[in-house]
Amino acid sequence: MSKRDYYEVLGVAKGASKDEIKKAYRKLSKQYHPDINKAEDAADKFKEIKEAYEVLSDDQKRAHYDQFGHTDPNQGFGGADFGGGFGGFEDIFNTFFGGGGGRRRDPNAPRQGADLQYTMTLTFEEAVFGKETDIQIPREEECETCHGSGAKPGTNPETCQHCHGSGQINVEQNTPFGRIVNRRTCHHCNGTGKQIKHKCSTCGGAGKVKKRRKIHVKIPAGIDDGQQLRVSGQGEAGINGGPPGDLYVVFHVREHEFFERDGEDIYCEMPITFSQAALGDDVEIPTLHGKVKLKVPAGTQTGTKFRLKGKGVPNVRGYGIGDQHVIVRVITPTKLSDKQKQLLREFAEASGKIPSGGPEDSFFSKVKRAFKGD
Numbered sequence: 009m010s011k012r013d014y015y016e017v018l019g020v021a022k023g024a025s026k027d028e029i030k031k032a033y034r035k036l037s038k039q040y041h042p043d044i045n046k047a048e049d050a051a052d053k054f055k056e057i058k059e060a061y062e063v064l065s066d067d068q069k070r071a072h073y074d075q076f077g078h079t080d081p082n083q084g085f086g087g088a089d090f091g092g093g094f095g096g097f098e099d100i101f102n103t104f105f106g107g108g109g110g111r112r113r114d115p116n117a118p119r120q121g122a123d124l125q126y127t128m129t130l131t132f133e134e135a136v137f138g139k140e141t142d143i144q145i146p147r148e149e150e151c152e153t154c155h156g157s158g159a160k161p162g163t164n165p166e167t168c169q170h171c172h173g174s175g176q177i178n179v180e181q182n183t184p185f186g187r188i189v190n191r192r193t194c195h196h197c198n199g200t201g202k203q204i205k206h207k208c209s210t211c212g213g214a215g216k217v218k219k220r221r222k223i224h225v226k227i228p229a230g231i232d233d234g235q236q237l238r239v240s241g242q243g244e245a246g247i248n249g250g251p252p253g254d255l256y257v258v259f260h261v262r263e264h265e266f267f268e269r270d271g272e273d274i275y276c277e278m279p280i281t282f283s284q285a286a287l288g289d290d291v292e293i294p295t296l297h298g299k300v301k302l303k304v305p306a307g308t309q310t311g312t313k314f315r316l317k318g319k320g321v322p323n324v325r326g327y328g329i330g331d332q333h334v335i336v337r338v339i340t341p342t343k344l345s346d347k348q349k350q351l352l353r354e355f356a357e358a359s360g361k362i363p364s365g366g367p368e369d370s371f372f373s374k375v376k377r378a379f380k381g382d
């Protein structure tokens with residue numbers, strides 16, 4: 009990854025005055041601030057501009073940069089010439105600790121806040137029809153007293169003297185191969201590059217406070233178990249003026265004792281009596297949209313499926329609605345009165361042992377063939 013020249017980043021000449029640099033920075037930082045500019049690379053651009061300004065606005069850093077460019081070993085950037093390799097006594101940079109081969113992370117660059125997740129349990133019907141509700145979520149928000157700086161109003165955080173604002177310090181170690189320099193997070197400022205002398209009393213210097221927030225959530229009809237809804241910008245506060253994270257509401261949908269759901273379709277089993285199945289009947293079926301009359305034709309077998317069009321679940325994106333599938337189960341009576349028993353015996357006599365005709369015919373002929381093979 010090659011780093012752009014700082015003068016090029018700010019669009020100024022090499023010999024530009026401090027004023028010119030400041031003006032260029034003001035203009036560009038406004039243009040690319042991630043709160044204003046929603047382009048995908050705006051945050052990176054903004055970071056680059058900030059970094060360039062930090063160097064070019066500081067006489068000492070600028071002089072250093074003019075002399076060494078981006079390869080200044082004291083900045084820990086990759087691409088430094090190792091010269092005599094392990095034989096010499098050059099500083100060997102441990103590339104495993106920060107900054108190796110790439111760019112150093114600016115501790116003060118704006119970063120997006122963390123995303124939050126909230127699990128919500130819905131009844132079967134709530135998932136089908138959707139609902140609007142308020143939820144309470146605990147989240148970190150920018151402290152209103154200090155506007156996120158962590159410093160007492162009227163004071164400002166100061167640049168950390170130990171790491172000079174970089175958030176990292178070099179730890180030197182002498183080894184038989186030469187001096188090894190490790191970069192470590194500065195523990196004086198915890199890597200922020202800043203020290204707060206007078207801490208804000210509201211947040212104790214953190215710049216953030218935990219708050220419980222009420223958030224209105226609109227759950228679309230047709231949401232399903234395991235699906236999630238993104239509520240943009242309702243996550244934790246951004247860092248260094250970055251945008252907030254998002255809130256993800258994950259749904260858990262309770263089962264229903266009668267209906268079963270598969271996507272946009274509903275399945276249910278409807279018990280019918282033997283006489284309803286044999287003689288046919290209009291059977292009332294419960295659906296999510298109210299009762300519906302289903303015509304069960306005479307001679308219906310157990311396990312026969314019927315479809316009630318449009319009685320299923322609405323598509324979560326608003327594209328149509330599913331169906332309800334009804335599977336009928338013919339229930340064999342277990343408790344019979346004497347009169348019922350008598351009538352069934354008569355019915356059996358009239359039917360003969362093996363019924364014939366109707367859809368059951370082929371099934372019984374298979375049974376007959378099985379007996380023959382005995």
Ligand SMILES: [Zn+2]
Pocket residue numbers: 151152153154155156157158159208209210211212213214215216
């Ligand atoms: Zn505060």
Ligand SMILES: [Zn+2]
Pocket residue numbers: 168169170171172173175176194195196197198199200201202
């Ligand atoms: Zn520090």
